[in-house]
Amino acid sequence: MQIKKYLLPIIMLSIFETVAVVLWLTKDNLFYLFNFSYIGLSISLGIFLFIRKYKHARRIVQLLVGLYMLVYLGLICNENMQIEGFWYYLFTGVFEAATIHYAVAKIFGPLLFGRGWCGYACWTAMVLDFLPYKIPKNPRKNIGWIRYITFAASFIFVAALFLAKVGNIERIMFWAFIIGNIVYYAVGIALAFAFKDNRAFCKYICPITVFLKPMTYFSLMRITCNKEKCINCGKCKRVCPMNVDVTDNSRNRLNGTECIKCMECVMNCPKGAL
Ligand code: SF4
Numbered sequence: 001m002q003i004k005k006y007l008l009p010i011i012m013l014s015i016f017e018t019v020a021v022v023l024w025l026t027k028d029n030l031f032y033l034f035n036f037s038y039i040g041l042s043i044s045l046g047i048f049l050f051i052r053k054y055k056h057a058r059r060i061v062q063l064l065v066g067l068y069m070l071v072y073l074g075l076i077c078n079e080n081m082q083i084e085g086f087w088y089y090l091f092t093g094v095f096e097a098a099t100i101h102y103a104v105a106k107i108f109g110p111l112l113f114g115r116g117w118c119g120y121a122c123w124t125a126m127v128l129d130f131l132p133y134k135i136p137k138n139p140r141k142n143i144g145w146i147r148y149i150t151f152a153a154s155f156i157f158v159a160a161l162f163l164a165k166v167g168n169i170e171r172i173m174f175w176a177f178i179i180g181n182i183v184y185y186a187v188g189i190a191l192a193f194a195f196k197d198n199r200a201f202c203k204y205i206c207p208i209t210v211f212l213k214p215m216t217y218f219s220l221m222r223i224t225c226n227k228e229k230c231i232n233c234g235k236c237k238r239v240c241p242m243n244v245d246v247t248d249n250s251r252n253r254l255n256g257t258e259c260i261k262c263m264e265c266v267m268n269c270p271k272g273a274l
């Protein structure tokens with residue numbers, strides 16, 4: 001049983017190494033080998049630490065991956081991994097880092113691991129999770145429709161640059177990455193304090209959830225509740241940062257597509273039912 005548990009980080013590392021080697025060979029670019037090996041190693045280390053019951057395991061992965069993507073890929077390599085960067089590379093027909101990143105982490109990957117990106121890698125949430133409202137203090141608000149506006153705005157912004165045949169879009173994308181991140185952090189921090197909820201930005205504003213939520217509905221990896229062990233104490237729901245009703249095993253569970261796999265519910269369940 002003990003050995004079986006340690007298979008999980010090895011499996012995760014193998015999946016990432018497979019992606020790394022396939023992309024390296026098919027795209028003839030060593031960057032992919034380095035990139036996906038680094039991310040795979042970071043995630044596998046996190047799973048290993050989680051199995052060892054280290055309480056900051058998730059935060060360590062979040063910082064390792066988030067800082068790498070923000071500082072190295074974004075600021076040093078000038079790769080816009082925000083949603084406007086995705087539209088930009090999509091319009092130019094270039095299947096490179098940003099489009100591959102979206103395909104793996106945010107569009108097709110969630111069919112396997114749900115919103116693992118949001119719990120373990122996102123550089124926006126990496127900062128928001130340092131704020132004091134880890135457990136939301138107020139009930140959820142009915143303003144999730146804002147995400148569709150930010151999603152459409154990002155698309156229109158990049159489409160307009162192409163339609164207007166603006167020159168040097170690559171440079172604009174770099175500045176869009178810097179300014180976009182500053183805006184995301186400012187809005188995210190302001191909302192966290194206004195709503196007393198670190199993840200308010202994720203719940204109402206983030207445009208990427210337009211991809212993440214429908215794919216996560218079909219996610220293979222889900223947290224489920226063993227009804228025979230559960231005593232209905234409600235602790236899992238009280239500690240959940242995303243207001244998920246994790247005791248309901250159906251795919252239509254309340255806020256089911258919001259689960260970020262943070263494992264707070266699992267770690268806090270007094271009966272080990274999750
Ligand atoms: S919802 Fe958006 S901001 Fe929040 S963690 Fe996910 S990708 Fe990051």
Ligand code: SF4
Nearest residue numbers: 240259260262263265
């Ligand atoms: S506490 Fe549990 S249900 Fe809530 S987001 Fe984290 S893993 Fe998902």
Ligand code: SF4
Nearest residue numbers: 230231233234236269
């Ligand atoms: S914390 Fe555990 S025992 Fe309590 S309601 Fe949730 S699953 Fe059931």
